[in-house]
Every structure is written in structure tokens, then in C-alpha cells.
Amino acid sequence: xxxxxxxxxxxxxxxxRREFMSLFPDIVRDLTADPERILPDVERWFxxxxxxxxxxxxxxxxxxxxxxxxxxxxxxxxxPENLHxxxxxxxxxxxxxxxxxxxxxxxxxxxxxxxKPSWYRVKDVGLRAINDAFMMExxxxxxxxxxxxxxxxxxxxxELFHDCTIKTTVGQCLDLQSGRDEEGNIDLSxxxxxxxxxxxxxxxxxxxFYLPVALSMFAAxxxxxELLRQAKTILLxxxxxxxxxxxxxxxxxxxxITGKQGKDIEDGKCSWLAVVALQRGMxxxxxxxxxxxxxxxxxCVERIKCMYEELRLPxxxxxxxxxxxxxxxxxxxxxxxxxxxxxxxxxxxxxxRRRE
Amino acid sequence: xxxxxxxxxxxxxxxxRREFMSLFPDIVRDLTADPERILPDVERWFxxxxxxxxxxxxxxxxxxxxxxxxxxxxxxxxxPENLHxxxxxxxxxxxxxxxxxxxxxxxxxxxxxxxKPSWYRVKDVGLRAINDAFMMExxxxxxxxxxxxxxxxxxxxxELFHDCTIKTTVGQCLDLQSGRDEEGNIDLSxxxxxxxxxxxxxxxxxxxFYLPVALSMFAAxxxxxELLRQAKTILLxxxxxxxxxxxxxxxxxxxxITGKQGKDIEDGKCSWLAVVALQRGMxxxxxxxxxxxxxxxxxCVERIKCMYEELRLPxxxxxxxxxxxxxxxxxxxxxxxxxxxxxxxxxxxxxxRRRE
Ligand SMILES: [Mg+2]
Ligand SMILES: [Mg+2]
Ligand SMILES: [Mg+2]
Ligand SMILES: [Mg+2]
Ligand SMILES: [Mg+2]
Ligand SMILES: [Mg+2]
Numbered sequence: 257x258x259x260x261x262x263x264x265x266x267x268x269x270x271x272x273r274r275e276f277m278s279l280f281p282d283i284v285r286d287l288t289a290d291p292e293r294i295l296p297d298v299e300r301w302f303x304x305x306x307x308x309x310x311x312x313x314x315x316x317x318x319x320x321x322x323x324x325x326x327x328x329x330x331x332x333x334x335x336p337e338n339l340h341x342x343x344x345x346x347x348x349x350x351x352x353x354x355x356x357x358x359x360x361x362x363x364x365x366x367x368x369x370x371x372k373p374s375w376y377r378v379k380d381v382g383l384r385a386i387n388d389a390f391m392m393e394x395x396x397x398x399x400x401x402x403x404x405x406x407x408x409x410x411x412x413x414x415e416l417f418h419d420c421t422i423k424t425t426v427g428q429c430l431d432l433q434s435g436r437d438e439e440g441n442i443d444l445s446x447x448x449x450x451x452x453x454x455x456x457x458x459x460x461x462x463x464x465f466y467l468p469v470a471l472s473m474f475a476a477x478x479x480x481x482e483l484l485r486q487a488k489t490i491l492l493x494x495x496x497x498x499x500x501x502x503x504x505x506x507x508x509x510x511x512x513i514t515g516k517q518g519k520d521i522e523d524g525k526c527s528w529l530a531v532v533a534l535q536r537g538m539x540x541x542x543x544x545x546x547x548x549x550x551x552x553x554x555x556c557v558e559r560i561k562c563m564y565e566e567l568r569l570p571x572x573x574x575x576x577x578x579x580x581x582x583x584x585x586x587x588x589x590x591x592x593x594x595x596x597x598x599x600x601x602x603x604x605x606x607x608x609r610r611r612e
Numbered sequence: 613x614x615x616x617x618x619x620x621x622x623x624x625x626x627x628x629r630r631e632f633m634s635l636f637p638d639i640v641r642d643l644t645a646d647p648e649r650i651l652p653d654v655e656r657w658f659x660x661x662x663x664x665x666x667x668x669x670x671x672x673x674x675x676x677x678x679x680x681x682x683x684x685x686x687x688x689x690x691x692p693e694n695l696h697x698x699x700x701x702x703x704x705x706x707x708x709x710x711x712x713x714x715x716x717x718x719x720x721x722x723x724x725x726x727x728k729p730s731w732y733r734v735k736d737v738g739l740r741a742i743n744d745a746f747m748m749e750x751x752x753x754x755x756x757x758x759x760x761x762x763x764x765x766x767x768x769x770x771e772l773f774h775d776c777t778i779k780t781t782v783g784q785c786l787d788l789q790s791g792r793d794e795e796g797n798i799d800l801s802x803x804x805x806x807x808x809x810x811x812x813x814x815x816x817x818x819x820x821f822y823l824p825v826a827l828s829m830f831a832a833x834x835x836x837x838e839l840l841r842q843a844k845t846i847l848l849x850x851x852x853x854x855x856x857x858x859x860x861x862x863x864x865x866x867x868x869i870t871g872k873q874g875k876d877i878e879d880g881k882c883s884w885l886a887v888v889a890l891q892r893g894m895x896x897x898x899x900x901x902x903x904x905x906x907x908x909x910x911x912c913v914e915r916i917k918c919m920y921e922e923l924r925l926p927x928x929x930x931x932x933x934x935x936x937x938x939x940x941x942x943x944x945x946x947x948x949x950x951x952x953x954x955x956x957x958x959x960x961x962x963x964x965r966r967r968e
Contacts, residue, residue, distance in 0.1 A: 293778060295810055298785045359746070363739045383719045386742055387784045390715070390749075394778040401771060411767060415757060422649060422750040428743045429654045454651055 258585045259605050267599075267606055268319050276319055279343045280311050286402060287395045305388045306395075308378070310347075310354045312370045317353055317468050318346035320603070324472035327599035333476065344403050345413070345471045348396045352417065352463055355392040356424055358385055363432060393421070409474040416470055420463040427459025434526050442524040442550045444534060444542075452531045453496055461495020472596060483594040490587050490600065497580050498607060503527040504573050505611070507561060513612045521557045524550025529569055536567050581608045614941045615961050623955075623962055624675050632675055635699045636667050642758060643751045661744045662751075664734070666703075666710045668726045673709055673824050674702035676959070680828035683955035689832065700759050701769070701827045704752045708773065708819055711745040712780055718742065719788060749777070765830040772826055776819045783815025790882050798880040798906045800890060800898075808887045809852055817851020828952060839950040846943050846956065853936050854963060859883035860929050861967070863917060869968045877913045880906025885925055892923050937964045 284306050288299045325342045326334065360366070361374035362385060368374060376385035396417055404410045434446040434455075466488050473487060506518035507529055520527045530549065533541060544563050548556035564570075581604060588600045640662050644655045681698045682690065716722070717730035718741060724730060732741035752773055760766045790802040790811075822844050829843060862874035863885055876883045886905065889897060900919050904912035920926075937960060944956045 294782050295786060295814065297789060297807075298782050301785060301789065359742050363742060384785075384788045386715050386719060386745075387781055387788065389742075391778065391781045391785065393746075393749075394774060394781060397771075397774040398778065401774070414770060415753075418750060418753040418757070422747065422754065425743055425747045425750060426650055426654050429657060429740070429747065430651060432740045432743065433653060433657065451653075458651065 258582050260608075267602060268323050272322065273315070273319060276315065276322060276343055276346060277311065279340075279347065283310075283344070283347045283399070286399060293398065302388070302391055305375070305392065308372075309358060309375055309392075310350055312372070313350075313353070315346075315350055317464055318350040320599075321346035321349055321468040321471050324469045324596040324599045325475055327596040327602075328472055328476045328478075328594075338475070341403060342472065342475050344399055345475060346468070348399055348417070349463070349468050349471065351392050351396050352421065352424075352467070355389040356428075356463070358389045358392070360428070362386065363428075409477075409479075412474050412479075413471060416467065416474070420467045423458050423462040424460075427455055427457070427462075430455045431459055431526075436524065436550070444545055444549070447526050447531050447534050449531050449535065452526060452528065455526065456496050456499040457492050460499050461492045465491040465495035465498070469596060469600075473594065478594045480594060483592060486591055487595050490584060490591070490595075493580075493584050493587070494600075494604065494607070497577075497584060500528045500573075500576065500580075501607065501610060503529055507564065508570060508573075509611060515612070521549065521560050522552050529564055529573075532569060532572060533564055533567055536569075536572070537563070541567065577609065614938050616964075623958060624679050628678065629671070629675060632671065632678060632699055632702060633667065635696075635703065639666075639700070639703045639755070642755060649754065658744075658747055661731070661748065664728075665714060665731055665748075666706055668728070669706075669709070671702075671706055673820055674706040676955075677702035677705055677824040677827050680825045680952040680955045681831055683952040683958075684828055684832045684834075684950075694831070697759060698828065698831050700755055701831060702824070704755055704773070705819070705824050705827065707748050707752050708777065708780075708823070711748040712784075712819070714741055714745045714748070716784070719784075765833075765835075768830050768835075769827060772823065772830070776823045779814050779818040780816075783811055783813070783818075786811045787815055787882075792880065792906070800901055800905070803882050803887050803890050805887050805891065808882060808884065811882065812852050812855040813848050816855050817848045821847040821851040821854070825952060825956075829950065834950045836950060839948060842947055843951050846940060846947070846951075849936075849940050849943070850956075850960065850963070853933075853940060856884045856929075856932065856936075857963065857966060859885055863920065864926060864929075865967065871968070877905065877916045878908050885920055885929075888925060888928060889920060889923055892925075892928070893919070897923065933965065 284303055287306065288294060288303045294302065322339070322342050325339075329338070357369060358375050361369055362376045362383070366374050367377060375381055375388065376383065381388075397414065400410065400414055400417070404413060430451070434443065434451070436442050469487055469491055470484060473484065478484070503520060503525075505514050506520045506527065509518065511517050520529075530545070534545060537545070541563055544559060548559045551557070585601065585604050588597060588604065591597050591600075640659055643662065644650055644659045650658065678695070678698050681695075685694070713725060714731050717725055718732045718739070722730050723733055731737055731744065732739065737744075753770065756766065756770055756773070760769060786807070790799065790807070792798050825843055825847055826840060829840065834840070859876060859881075861870050862876045862883065865874065867873050876885075886901070890901060893901070897919055900915060904915045907913070941957065941960050944953060944960065947953050947956075
């Protein structure tokens with residue numbers, strides 16, 4: 257049966273989060289202390305890049321890597337050495353997330369990230385931030401080489417990082433394409449459900465959902481490509497589910513709970529709500545979208561929100577959430593041995609009806 | 613004996629260059645036609661990115677990969693299949709060169725590249741160019757996976773590309789550090805020979821000299837790490853030699869032959885001439901450097917050039933070129949079997965006393 261109660265319990269314990277964080281200084285040391293690889297003047301700079309950007313977020317992706325591994329590995333495999341390796345993989349995922357954020361903030365012209373100035377806005381940084389992003393990306397492969405070179409799954413995880421990186425850049429490319437034309441008008445014809453799901457899958461789901469779990473599977477010795485395909489199908493669906501929720505909460509969430517003031521409407525984002533509004537709306541709603549969507553003016557934002565409510569998008573969303581949750585949960589129940597089933601179930605229960 | 617006559621003969625025949633170029637459309641097809649990897653909307657865009665940026669240069673690095681291989685491989689190994697693979701490696705090197713140029717032009721604010729607007733300056737591109745650079749970087753690993761997955765040297769060449777990428781970003785980081793302070797003054801204290809040689813080695817020599825030749829060695833089946841170390845030592849020296857020449861020609865070359873108007877002085881670059889001027893100059897010359905170096909004003913540029921001549925830098929350069937050429941040539945003569953000796957000798961003779 258599919259659990260229906262929302263549980264606010266964290267996926268991981270405070271202790272586990274503390275432990276993950278405690279490894280970060282070692283990661284910085286590894287990435288900056290090799291004089292063959294990095295020069296002393298660069299050492300100080302890159303250490304600053306890592307400290308400023310990597311550890312400040314929620315670290316969900318990194319911690320998921322570890323939690324998924326624990327759910328999958330046999331008790332005898334949960335040695336300190338193996339857990340150490342999985343923590344390193346988790347930090348590699350966090351570094352991947354971070355270098356995409358650094359670059360995304362430049363391309364989007366975003367001023368803030370996690371309550372601090374975006375890296376490129378920091379004094380003396382500017383567009384050097386692009387080179388820093390490349391250095392961070394390459395740091396991943398340095399860590400993989402240092403710690404995993406003799407593992408049978410070394411090539412698999414390298415290829416996995418490559419694959420998820422290209423997928424994310426393809427998603428970003430799609431996202432940047434559905435921008436505004438020269439007059440600053442938004443091209444609503446690109447707001448289709450097909451395009452939306454593709455964009456979300458490529459831009460977010462691969463590296464945020466598939467990558468951590470696939471890494472945990474490789475680390476646990478899973479080699480069967482069929483199992484990876486099974487996991488991928490489910491995780492990409494989870495990533496889409498997560499992003500739809502994110503888009504919904506951006507507009508209808510409680511800022512006191514989400515901790516952020518949504519601005520997808522004024523930014524003219526191709527969000528799930530906008531796509532569904534265009535699907536369900538008739539000529540008048542489409543005219544409102546055309547006229548008011550993507551404008552800074554609070555009255556325009558308010559008009560769009562009203563229209564979303566007129567179209568009953570909150571209940572459309574509720575039905576979507578309910579159905580999708582059940583479907584994915586049941587898919588997870590049917591997975592084979594070798595997939596971190598317990599972790600995925602817990603993860604879905606945690607996501608279901610989330611408000612933050 | 614060390615040949616002393618400058619030969620203007622190209623390292624490769626016109627036919628070889630034509631052949632290398634003829635493979636480019638296949639590369640574009642490989643990188644854009646896989647719907648699992650790239651979405652149709654992105655396909656068109658990425659194809660444009662590749663066409664605009666990759667093939668327009670001299671392609672020396674890509675062609676060197678092939679020429680070095682031919683110099684090394686036994687006649688029986690020069691099959692169409694093997695040559696095809698080496699051509700692909702050559703294009704991977706060109707892609708690496710290109711994504712660094714795209715990013716370098718953004719960070720330096722350069723308007724032109726190869727006589728056309730820099731990619732980020734093209735209409736509808738802007739800072740999307742950063743994502744394009746990442747897509748291009750990842751294209752390398754896609755090609756390696758597609759064509760080299762079953763080769764015994766697959767991991768070696770993947771690690772080599774990663775290693776050369778990190779080295780280049782470290783060099784770029786160093787380069788960007790030796791910029792101007794807030795008042796726009798150049799920090800001449802960073803213009804030391806030690807820092808210069810490190811910067812050149814990391815920023816240029818690894819990917820422009822070591823990478824193509826190391827690839828050719830792996831493709832020819834060389835596995836002995838000692839041979840790679842030997843080759844690396846020589847190729848990093850060649851890279852430094854090449855860059856010193858480049859810096860010299862920027863100021864003292866004939867624009868009708870080099871095809872470009874030098875601007876290292878007005879840009880305030882940490883060039884070999886500036887470093888040597890500070891080494892050899894006394895207080896008056898240092899004062900001139902401080903006052904006039906890195907200014908747009910043609911009178912300032914002229915004053916620096918005069919000072920370089922007062923310090924007899926052209927003859928210092930000539931002695932450097934002569935000595936370094938001989939030293940490297942002799943090192944090449946002493947290399948072991950497994951290093952593309954004939955290619956390296958020809959390459960050095962080609963570089964010696966170059967005017968373009
Ligand atoms: Mg953004
Ligand atoms: Mg963005
Ligand atoms: Mg959002
Ligand atoms: Mg530049
Ligand atoms: Mg530069
Ligand atoms: Mg130059």
C-alpha cells in the first residue's frame with residue numbers, strides 16, 4: 257500500500273549530516289594541496305572558491321548519495337572505508353551542483369545565492385568565476401582518480417558524471433532558448449508540456465536525482481545495466497515530480513515555510529503552472545498570459561495568480577501530485593533487488609505534500 | 613648535429629590538412645545527432661556553436677596529433693581505421709582549444725577572434741556562450757566514449773584530457789590574478805621569470821604541446837610512464853619556447869607576416885619582454901615600466917618599445933632562441949624509442965627563427 261501521511265522526518269539524521277560536513281575540509285585539502293597539479297598562488301584562490309560556494313546549501317544531493325548507499329549495501333559492506341568513499345562521491349555531486357549554480361547565476365544575472373552575493377558578484381571575482389567553475393568541474397575527476405582509480409567501477413562513474421554533465425548543459429541550453437525575443441517578449445509558443453518535461457528532465461532530474469542514486473549503486477557493486485535503466489526511469493520521474501512541486505510552491509507556497517519569495521511569474525519562467533494555464537485556458541486567459549506574464553509590475557503578477565485560481569490550478573495540482581505520487585511509489589515497489597528501494601520509498605513519502 | 617637553416621616547409625602537407633578538415637562534418641553529426649543525448653532544439657544550436665567556433669583556426673594542435681602519430685606508428689599500423697581514430701583525437705584537441713578560447717574571450721572582454729566577432733558577442737548568444745563552452749568540453753568525452761571505449765588506452769586518454777584541462781584552468785587562474793588592481797594599475801611585482809614560466813607552462817604548453825603528442829603515443833600503444841614523462845619534459849619546454857617567440861613577435865614581428873597587430877604592451881600583459889626588461893633594467897627603466905606599461909596611448913607604447921631596444925632585448929632574445937633551440941633539439945635527439953622523435957625534430961626546426 258502507498259503511505260498517505262506526510263512525514264516531516266528528515267531523510268537523514270543530524271549526525272549523518274554533521275558527518276558529511278566534517279569531510280569537507282579534507283576535500284578542500286585534496287583539491288588544493290597537490291603542487292604538481294595546482295600552483296601555490298592558485299591554491300589560496302581555489303580554496304576560497306570552494307569554501308565560498310560549495311558547502312552553504314542544503315547538500316541534499318550529496319547526502320542522498322550516502323543515504324541511498326546505506327539503503328543498498330549489505331551490512332558487512334558498511335565499513336568506515338566504504339562510507340568514506342561514498343562521502344567523497346557525495347561531495348563530487350555537490351561540486352557538480354555548485355559549478356552549475358555559479359554559471360547559471362552569471363547567465364541569469366542573479367545577484368544573490370543562498371543569501372550571499374552570487375560568486376561572480378563578489379569583489380575581485382567577476383567573470384573569473386567562469387574559470388573557477390571549470391576548475392571545480394575538473395576537481396571532480398581529480399577526486400575520482402585519487403580515490404577510485406583501482407575500483408572496478410571507476411570508468412562507470414567517470415562516464416556517469418560526463419553523461420549527467422552533458423544532460424544538464426543540454427537542459428540549460430533549452431532553458432536559455434525559451435527566453436525573451438529582442439523586444440523582451442516571452443515566446444509563449446515554447447511553453448508546451450512536452451518541452452517543459454524535457455527541460456526539467458535534462459536540466460535538473462539527471463544530476464539531482466539519477467546521479468546520486470546511480471553512484472550509490474555503482475559503489476555497492478551493481479553492474480547490471482538493466483537495473484540502472486530501471487532506476488533511471490524512476491528517478492527521472494521523481495525529478496520531474498519534484499520540479500512541478502517547486503514550481504507550484506513558487507506561486508502558492510507560504511514564504512514563511514519555503515523561505516523564499518517566488519518570482520517565476522515576474523521572471524517569465526516556463527513553469528508548470530504557466531504551461532498548464534496555457535493548456536487549459538481559452539482565448540481570454542491566453543491574452544492575459546501574453547499581456548501580463550513576465551512583468552515586474554505587482555499588479556501583473558497578481559492578475560496572473562488570479563487567473564491561475566480561476567482555472568483552478570491548485571486543484572489540478574493536487575490531483576497531479578496525488579496521482580503521480582501513487583504511480584511512482586508503486587513503480588518503486590516493483591523494482592528489483594539492486595535498487596535502493598527503501599531509500600526511494602522514504603524519499604517519495606518525504607516529497608509527497610511537501611510545503612517547503 | 614642541430615640543423616640551423618630555417619625551413620618554411622609546413623609540418624604537414626596540404627593534402628593532410630584537407631583530409632583532417634574533411635572529417636569535421638562527421639564530428640558535428642556525431643555530437644548532435646544522438647537523440648538520447650541531445651534534444652532536437654538543442655541539436656541545431658550546438659551544431660551552430662561547433663561550426664562557428666571550431667574549424668576556423670590554424671588547427672595546428674589537431675594536425676600535430678595526427679602527424680606525431682604517423683611519425684611514431686609502425687607502417688603496418690597506419691591503417692585507415694587507425695588514422696581515422698587519430699583524426700578524431702585531433703578534433704578533440706581542437707575542441708578543447710576552442711572552449712578555452714570562448715571562455716577566455718569572455719573573461720578578457722575580447723571583441724574579435726579569427727577576424728569574426730567572439731562567440732559571446734554574436735547576436736542571441738551573450739553569456740549563453742558559457743554553457744556552450746561546457747557543452748563543447750563534454751563533447752570530447754562523448755567522442756572518446758563512442759570511439760575509444762574498447763581501446764586499452766581509453767582511461768589513459770580520458771585522464772589525460774582531464775589533467776590538461778585542469779592544468780589550463782590553473783594557468784588561466786594565474787593569468788587572471790596578475791591583472792590590474794582597483795585603480796587599474798598593473799602589479800609589476802608579479803612579473804617574475806618564475807611566475808612567467810609557470811603561467812606559460814600551465815596555460816599553454818600542456819594542452820597545446822603535451823596533449824597532442826601524448827595522445828599520439830597512447831594511440832600508438834606506448835604505455836611506459838617513463839616515456840610519457842620524457843616526452844612531457846621536452847614538450848613543456850617547447851611550449852615555453854613557442855610562447856616566448858609569440859611574445860617577441862607581438863612587439864618586434866612584422867605585422868605583414870604575423871598577420872596581427874601586437875598589443876601586449878598596451879594590454880599590460882605579463883610577456884617575456886616585460887619580464888626580461890624588469891630583470892635587466894635599472895631604476896629608470898622600472899620607472900618607465902611603471903608609468904607607461906599597459907596604457908592605450910601610442911606614445912606610451914612607443915616609449916616602452918624604445919626602452920626594450922635600449923636594453924638590447926632583441927639580441928637577448930636572439931641568444932635565448934639560439935640556445936634554447938639547440939638545447940631542446942639535443943634533448944630530442946637523446947629520447948628513447950616510443951617518442952615521436954622525427955616529428956619533434958621537424959617541429960623544432962619549423963619553430964626555429966620563425967617570423968610568423
Ligand atoms: Mg538561475
Ligand atoms: Mg537559469
Ligand atoms: Mg523554482
Ligand atoms: Mg584572451
Ligand atoms: Mg586571457
Ligand atoms: Mg601573443
